[in-house]
Amino acid sequence: MTAISIRNLSKSFGKKRALDNISLDIQRGEMVALIGASGSGKSTLIRHICGLEIGLAGESTIDVLGSPMQGGGRLSAKAREIRRNIGVVFQQFNLVGRLSVLSNVLLGNLGRIPAWRGTLGLFTSKEKLAAREALARVGIPEVAWQRASTLSGGQQQRAAIARTLVQRSNILLADEPIASLDPSSARRIMEILAAVNRDEQITCVVSLHQVEYARRYCPRTIALRDGRIVFDGPSSELTNQMLVELYGASSEELILPDTPSQPAKPKRVTKPGRVPAFA
Ligand SMILES: Nc1ncnc2c1ncn2[C@@H]1O[C@H](COP(=O)(O)OP(=O)(O)OP(=O)(O)O)[C@@H](O)[C@H]1O
Numbered sequence: 001m002t003a004i005s006i007r008n009l010s011k012s013f014g015k016k017r018a019l020d021n022i023s024l025d026i027q028r029g030e031m032v033a034l035i036g037a038s039g040s041g042k043s044t045l046i047r048h049i050c051g052l053e054i055g056l057a058g059e060s061t062i063d064v065l066g067s068p069m070q071g072g073g074r075l076s077a078k079a080r081e082i083r084r085n086i087g088v089v090f091q092q093f094n095l096v097g098r099l100s101v102l103s104n105v106l107l108g109n110l111g112r113i114p115a116w117r118g119t120l121g122l123f124t125s126k127e128k129l130a131a132r133e134a135l136a137r138v139g140i141p142e143v144a145w146q147r148a149s150t151l152s153g154g155q156q157q158r159a160a161i162a163r164t165l166v167q168r169s170n171i172l173l174a175d176e177p178i179a180s181l182d183p184s185s186a187r188r189i190m191e192i193l194a195a196v197n198r199d200e201q202i203t204c205v206v207s208l209h210q211v212e213y214a215r216r217y218c219p220r221t222i223a224l225r226d227g228r229i230v231f232d233g234p235s236s237e238l239t240n241q242m243l244v245e246l247y248g249a250s251s252e253e254l255i256l257p258d259t260p261s262q263p264a265k266p267k268r269v270t271k272p273g274r275v276p277a278f279a
Pocket of ligand 1: 013016017018036037038039040041042043044045
């Protein structure tokens with residue numbers, strides 16, 4: 001089944017054409033990297049998929065899990081419902097800093113519980129247990145009671161991923177989730193995303209600056225340049241030489257000489273029973 005289907009999507013900001021006639025299909029269970037130099041349209045594309053931006057009027061459509069998210073420049077009436085199935089992780093950790101980490105993870109329930117319960121922060125013991133288990137799965141069970149603002153960048157991204165697990169979303173969109181992290185934290189976040197994709201069959205779309213991470217963790221890469229798709233295929237086929245041809249001088253920001261180039265198998269995660277998956 002197709003998880004995300006986009007046809008003829010274009011977007012302009014003033015005179016700037018941020019997306020130019022994008023069409024693509026992502027199947028359920030795929031792990032796809034979106035790469036491209038700064039300003040190539042990665043974030044804009046992700047924001048359209050989750051309905052935070054609306055494409056230009058015309059023939060454009062975005063369907064998510066078989067339901068229309070937007071089309072012809074209008075958000076579908078079902079958009080809100082569809083969004084419940086989409087977890088989003090941003091580069092700038094979108095946690096509520098003054099709340100505990102556990103409370104932040106519990107917010108993943110908001111789409112599924114009565115609004116009054118969410119507003120009052122009244123979560124059941126089952127929901128609290130699920131949130132603690134999600135924190136254990138991403139390897140940070142010990143920070144449950146800490147204020148989110150006290151976490152390191154990598155821990156914040158783990159908490160944001162835990163929140164999408166609690167949300168039980170079928171699709172996870174991660175917009176430059178490792179851009180602010182050191183290489184070791186970045187690898188761990190990519191391992192967690194790859195494991196969540198494999199073990200929970202959650203479709204993952206991850207925008208990245210460095211192609212090495214795409215090659216290592218994502219079987220498929222879609223490369224954007226100036227809002228257009230310039231490559232869509234197996235990540236292993238996207239060679240450095242090809243990047244230089246596609247991006248010219250801008251390819252320097254996509255190629256890191258000192259990061260691993262061999263594909264790695266993500267660590268296996270223990271299913272419920274919930275031993276911390278990532279120490
Ligand atoms: N809200 C906005 N208003 C005006 N221009 C915008 C807006 N959002 C994006 N753009 C422009 O659209 C183009 C694509 O931006 P986008 O953020 O999608 O690129 P990106 O590939 O995610 O870049 P980066 O890797 O630097 O985050 C850029 O030229 C950007 O300046």
